[in-house]
Amino acid sequence: MKMLKIPEPTVVRLSLYSRFLNQASSKGIDIISSDEIGSAVGIPSAQVRKDLSYFGEFGIRGVGYRVRELCSQVDKLLCVNQVWPVVIIGAGHLGLAMSGYRGLQDRGFDVIALFDANPAKQGELPNGLPVLPMEKLAETVREKDIRIGIITVPSASAQPVAETLIEAGITAIINFAPTVLNVPSEVECRNIDLTVNLEVLSFNLGMRG
Amino acid sequence: MKMLKIPEPTVVRLSLYSRFLNQASSKGIDIISSDEIGSAVGIPSAQVRKDLSYFGEFGIRGVGYRVRELCSQVDKLLCVNQVWPVVIIGAGHLGLAMSGYRGLQDRGFDVIALFDANPAKQGELPNGLPVLPMEKLAETVREKDIRIGIITVPSASAQPVAETLIEAGITAIINFAPTVLNVPSEVECRNIDLTVNLEVLSFNLGMRG
DNA sequence: GACTGTGAAGCCATTCACAGCT
DNA sequence: AGCTGTGAATGGCTTCACAGTC
Numbered sequence: 001m002k003m004l005k006i007p008e009p010t011v012v013r014l015s016l017y018s019r020f021l022n023q024a025s026s027k028g029i030d031i032i033s034s035d036e037i038g039s040a041v042g043i044p045s046a047q048v049r050k051d052l053s054y055f056g057e058f059g060i061r062g063v064g065y066r067v068r069e070l071c072s073q074v075d076k077l078l079c080v081n082q083v084w085p086v087v088i089i090g091a092g093h094l095g096l097a098m099s100g101y102r103g104l105q106d107r108g109f110d111v112i113a114l115f116d117a118n119p120a121k122q123g124e125l126p127n128g129l130p131v132l133p134m135e136k137l138a139e140t141v142r143e144k145d146i147r148i149g150i151i152t153v154p155s156a157s158a159q160p161v162a163e164t165l166i167e168a169g170i171t172a173i174i175n176f177a178p179t180v181l182n183v184p185s186e187v188e189c190r191n192i193d194l195t196v197n198l199e200v201l202s203f204n205l206g207m208r209g
Numbered sequence: 210m211k212m213l214k215i216p217e218p219t220v221v222r223l224s225l226y227s228r229f230l231n232q233a234s235s236k237g238i239d240i241i242s243s244d245e246i247g248s249a250v251g252i253p254s255a256q257v258r259k260d261l262s263y264f265g266e267f268g269i270r271g272v273g274y275r276v277r278e279l280c281s282q283v284d285k286l287l288c289v290n291q292v293w294p295v296v297i298i299g300a301g302h303l304g305l306a307m308s309g310y311r312g313l314q315d316r317g318f319d320v321i322a323l324f325d326a327n328p329a330k331q332g333e334l335p336n337g338l339p340v341l342p343m344e345k346l347a348e349t350v351r352e353k354d355i356r357i358g359i360i361t362v363p364s365a366s367a368q369p370v371a372e373t374l375i376e377a378g379i380t381a382i383i384n385f386a387p388t389v390l391n392v393p394s395e396v397e398c399r400n401i402d403l404t405v406n407l408e409v410l411s412f413n414l415g416m417r418g
Numbered sequence: 419g420a421c422t423g424t425g426a427a428g429c430c431a432t433t434c435a436c437a438g439c440t
Numbered sequence: 441a442g443c444t445g446t447g448a449a450t451g452g453c454t455t456c457a458c459a460g461t462c
Contacts, residue, residue: 097302
């Protein structure tokens, strides 16, 4: 085991393993093999073992992995054994959808508040979450020590919003706007771009016939 | 130029180039260099040229690329110079957000209808789109020759919904549910998984301090 | 016999660097 | 001089295959 410089694809798969292991764990499964994990998430078993081997030896040769143990180890690696407060910028359809998404809470991401520049959107949501004006952002981020921001504003406002977030102290961004954001290298930004995904499908459909 | 077997990362970037080129084109820019394209989408210029070179020679040595021409070439490669009808399964927050998303229409993806198993959700949306019962799916897909489906149902229903879609004739799926879908190899499925993305951020935040 | 952990090999994408045009 | 197109070099992820352990 060598540690340091983990391939990003490995981290992505770790998240898939974690989800599956949590399910298996709550089903009461005790022992599981790399082969079972792999086929559950659609990945070869050698890859599963290699991924885990970056971080240590979690299994028992000839036997497999103890589910509860592996599960908590992987969760610790991903830092999802803690609560991460997040803010959502943009209280449109998408922002509201995200704020009501149970999967976030379940995985330890806690939406503290939404923010929207439009006063008409501000107030309190049915689920109790506040929608605040952008002016309150820096204060909230500081007080709750928030690192993660989710951008769901229209494309044209995404870059200025990102800058406001970074100014406020955010260092990790999920961007749903169909734009490549320009951020300093110490800020990590991941784009979730529906259009790009559709166009990859479109390309591949075109390749066939 | 060798054609055949295009790396997927290349296709993803093609979509970014296309978006940028369309913007540049409507700004009236005539000529652009691989360097300008690259810095706009955050990619080295050599990569831009290599990506394009898989498909032909679109530029003029010593000069650059003619924007309008390159734009239409790239759009043709991505097959976004045509209209793709799509269906959305799940009329929850996320499905509604998608159905109202202007970016789809702009890029030639035409939402024909939403589908939802819950009769209370069925009817007509404010924007005029119908929300139909699942039973109407196969008929709609056949009549409108639809290839692409977007799944926005909860995780537990995603697999059966995917099967229904495939049964109905869909061959390309965008899946927003946090599950790995089991689909035959001739069906292409792309997952858009917020949780995974957040957990990659969480992992990287943990690596720092 | 079954399954993990891991060097080594293989494969694929990115980057380099330069010849070829304008 | 400036910029594209591309073979060659590099780097990195995945797959293989087998020694090690239970």
